[in-house]
Amino acid sequence: MDAFKDANPDRLSDMYGNGEIIESFQTKVASLLGKESALFFPSGTMAQQIALRIWSERRGIRKAAYHPLCHLEIHEENGLQELHGIESVLLGERDRLITLADVQAMGDDIGCLLLELPQREIGGQLPTYEELVAISDYCQAKGIPLHLDGARLFEVVPFYGRTEAEICRLFDSVYVSFYKGLGGVAGAILAGDTDLTEKSKVWKRRHGGDLVSLYPYILSSDYALELRRPRMGIYYEGAIELSSRLNGCSRLKTVPERPVSNMFHLHIELPLEQATEVFIKTTEQSGVGLISFLRETSETSCSTEIHIGDRYTNIPADRLEEALLLLDKLLRTAGE
Amino acid sequence: MDAFKDANPDRLSDMYGNGEIIESFQTKVASLLGKESALFFPSGTMAQQIALRIWSERRGIRKAAYHPLCHLEIHEENGLQELHGIESVLLGERDRLITLADVQAMGDDIGCLLLELPQREIGGQLPTYEELVAISDYCQAKGIPLHLDGARLFEVVPFYGRTEAEICRLFDSVYVSFYKGLGGVAGAILAGDTDLTEKSKVWKRRHGGDLVSLYPYILSSDYALELRRPRMGIYYEGAIELSSRLNGCSRLKTVPERPVSNMFHLHIELPLEQATEVFIKTTEQSGVGLISFLRETSETSCSTEIHIGDRYTNIPADRLEEALLLLDKLLRTAGE
Numbered sequence: 001m002d003a004f005k006d007a008n009p010d011r012l013s014d015m016y017g018n019g020e021i022i023e024s025f026q027t028k029v030a031s032l033l034g035k036e037s038a039l040f041f042p043s044g045t046m047a048q049q050i051a052l053r054i055w056s057e058r059r060g061i062r063k064a065a066y067h068p069l070c071h072l073e074i075h076e077e078n079g080l081q082e083l084h085g086i087e088s089v090l091l092g093e094r095d096r097l098i099t100l101a102d103v104q105a106m107g108d109d110i111g112c113l114l115l116e117l118p119q120r121e122i123g124g125q126l127p128t129y130e131e132l133v134a135i136s137d138y139c140q141a142k143g144i145p146l147h148l149d150g151a152r153l154f155e156v157v158p159f160y161g162r163t164e165a166e167i168c169r170l171f172d173s174v175y176v177s178f179y180k181g182l183g184g185v186a187g188a189i190l191a192g193d194t195d196l197t198e199k200s201k202v203w204k205r206r207h208g209g210d211l212v213s214l215y216p217y218i219l220s221s222d223y224a225l226e227l228r229r230p231r232m233g234i235y236y237e238g239a240i241e242l243s244s245r246l247n248g249c250s251r252l253k254t255v256p257e258r259p260v261s262n263m264f265h266l267h268i269e270l271p272l273e274q275a276t277e278v279f280i281k282t283t284e285q286s287g288v289g290l291i292s293f294l295r296e297t298s299e300t301s302c303s304t305e306i307h308i309g310d311r312y313t314n315i316p317a318d319r320l321e322e323a324l325l326l327l328d329k330l331l332r333t334a335g336e
Numbered sequence: 337m338d339a340f341k342d343a344n345p346d347r348l349s350d351m352y353g354n355g356e357i358i359e360s361f362q363t364k365v366a367s368l369l370g371k372e373s374a375l376f377f378p379s380g381t382m383a384q385q386i387a388l389r390i391w392s393e394r395r396g397i398r399k400a401a402y403h404p405l406c407h408l409e410i411h412e413e414n415g416l417q418e419l420h421g422i423e424s425v426l427l428g429e430r431d432r433l434i435t436l437a438d439v440q441a442m443g444d445d446i447g448c449l450l451l452e453l454p455q456r457e458i459g460g461q462l463p464t465y466e467e468l469v470a471i472s473d474y475c476q477a478k479g480i481p482l483h484l485d486g487a488r489l490f491e492v493v494p495f496y497g498r499t500e501a502e503i504c505r506l507f508d509s510v511y512v513s514f515y516k517g518l519g520g521v522a523g524a525i526l527a528g529d530t531d532l533t534e535k536s537k538v539w540k541r542r543h544g545g546d547l548v549s550l551y552p553y554i555l556s557s558d559y560a561l562e563l564r565r566p567r568m569g570i571y572y573e574g575a576i577e578l579s580s581r582l583n584g585c586s587r588l589k590t591v592p593e594r595p596v597s598n599m600f601h602l603h604i605e606l607p608l609e610q611a612t613e614v615f616i617k618t619t620e621q622s623g624v625g626l627i628s629f630l631r632e633t634s635e636t637s638c639s640t641e642i643h644i645g646d647r648y649t650n651i652p653a654d655r656l657e658e659a660l661l662l663l664d665k666l667l668r669t670a671g672e
Contacts (some may be wrong), residue, residue: 013521034362041544042378042544042545042547043545043546043547043548044544045541045542045543045544045546046543046544046545047544049544058494074545075539075541076542077538077539077541077542078542079541079542079543079544082542083419083420083542084419084542154409179548179549185349185548185549186547186548186549186550202413203411203413205381205411205413205415206381206412206413206414206415206418206419207381207382207415207419207543207544207545208378208379208380208381208382208383208385208412208415208543208545209378209379209382209543209544209545210379210381211378211379211522212379212515212521213515213521213522214522214551215521216552217552248648251389286602
């Protein structure tokens with residue numbers, strides 16, 4: 001509700017994509033990302049399918065290349081194929097990043113390439129900036145449009161030590177989300193050249209995303225952006241600190257070992273049931289909840305995903321220390 | 337903002353279509369419409385394309401029949417064709433309702449039939465209940481799924497003198513909107529059998545409509561439904577009253593002559609420019625704004641659409657009388 005408490009009640013609602021509220025936010029984010037133009041969408045799923053459709057059509061090849069654990073591949077019920085008739089080409093392997101070599105090996109028969117920064121499903125890993133530049137140069141030389149899944153783009157700015165615009169310059173289009181690290185209610189932006197935006201408006205209407213009013217999402221997105229974008233450095237430092245301490249506990253390993261954003265995966269060398277018991281006891285006895293779920297990875301191991309945000313930075317240092325000591329002790333004695 | 341002022345801040349957000357907020361509202365509206373199940377969508381465009389896709393697939397024929405001025409035909413940039421590969425079959429004529437004879441003449445090679453109640457683009461006209469029953473019976477006998485575009489369903493309850501559920505019983509699926517006559521922020525429900533809902537969930541995800549949080553739309557929809565559904569009879573009476581008085585003015589004619597919902601079209605036998613001048617003068621001198629736009633229909637005529645809602649019922653009777661007398665006078669002397 002904080003996002004709305006200073007809202008001006010005389011400000012007019014957006015109407016089917018028009019109006020000051022939506023247009024000024026689009027202009028602001030386009031400028032932040034260093035792009036000519038931007039369009040607000042209710043969801044990233046819609047924004048990205050549409051970007052890939054437009055690029056594939058512009059290149060005349062109905063094939064989009066991306067990581068095997070890309071959001072489009074695992075969370076969208078094959079929308080890209082079912083709605084847009086675009087075939088997916090999976091690049092690289094499930095447990096590592098796409099490399100320049102993968103891109104060079106994929107050939108020219110590709111409508112567009114999508115890279116996700118950071119690659120969420122493998123703990124939020126990132127290529128070096130130099131490798132990104134090399135991939136971007138290669139695609140440009142080959143005429144292959146390069147799209148950025150920047151659902152967590154703001155979160156990687158501290159690691160690269162470059163602005164969002166400097167990173168986005170390597171891509172033809174970029175999608176950013178306002179509810180991941182930023183904590184808005186929902187909503188996404190697709191940014192690129194003006195032609196992309198104009199075509200996107202038509203596709204947004206076709207998808208049923210050109211809502212009569214999007215202002216509840218736009219106002220909360222703007223609020224979240226202003227509030228949390230400046231904190232990404234703090235979250236990143238927190239992720240490095242916490243992962244280092246977790247790696248010091250028995251049976252725990254983080255991926256990446258040293259995070260490159262505000263997130264990482266935590267792998268636990270214990271069967272799911274025993275690990276669950278350990279984390280529940282830790283929370284009950286210390287009052288600090290370190291994780292929110294566990295998923296089985298084998299009969300003897302499980303994992304979770306950790307995001308650093310305001311909640312982490314609000315835990316008093318001594319309480320956290322206590323919780324981690326207890327966790328280590330319980331892990332060491334588990335199954336004995 | 338009134339929709340949120342009594343919101344419980346401890347109530348958890350919906351998460352990707354799950355959670356008490358979304359599920360309880362879906363159950364409530366399904367029950368109101370007399371259907372087994374219902375799904376909340378960000379937009380009617382998305383809900384209806386998905387309904388037609390599912391029915392066409394169930395029947396094995398990728399053709400949907402509807403009115404030439406159906407929302408899908410004129411406002412959705414051919415989304416149904418471009419995203420779903422479904423061909424449209426236009427039934428009847430642009431300036432009249434679809435009749436039983438039209439339906440009987442369309443043949444069996446149809447995936448589904450959509451009827452819109454009331455038919456908005458021709459002033460909100462309605463078939464008799466008896467004709468509706470006959471069309472429904474015909475479709476059922478032929479095995480043709482019948483879908484209701486009920487964007488303004490709540491608005492036709494007073495005319496038919498039947499509940500929403502009694503009207504919806506004639507249809508296999510129904511879409512209702514929460515921002516037309518009800519005045520919510522945005523949002524729609526698609527209701528039907530459980531199989532339809534389950535399949536709709538998959539398509540909603542594919543369309544990018546399965547947002548992480550839809551609660552701003554759901555809470556405002558629920559608020560608007562409770563507030564304005566009981567007022568539909570008042571709005572309907574208001575439309576009859578106002579249309580009758582407008583028909584008494586020179587150069588004016590309403591379609592329908594006697595409204596069957598809270599809306600009607602107003603046709604003005606004056607060139608657009610002169611009519612604009614008349615309505616501006618009327619508003620300036622009386623302080624009452626009767627219309628919000630005018631569109632040209634020929635070199636010598638124009639028209640507008642009038643919806644009766646809370647604003648109309650709040651105009652004092654003597655102010656309205658004064659405005660209408662002035663309007664009649666200005667219309668009579670226009671162009672002299």
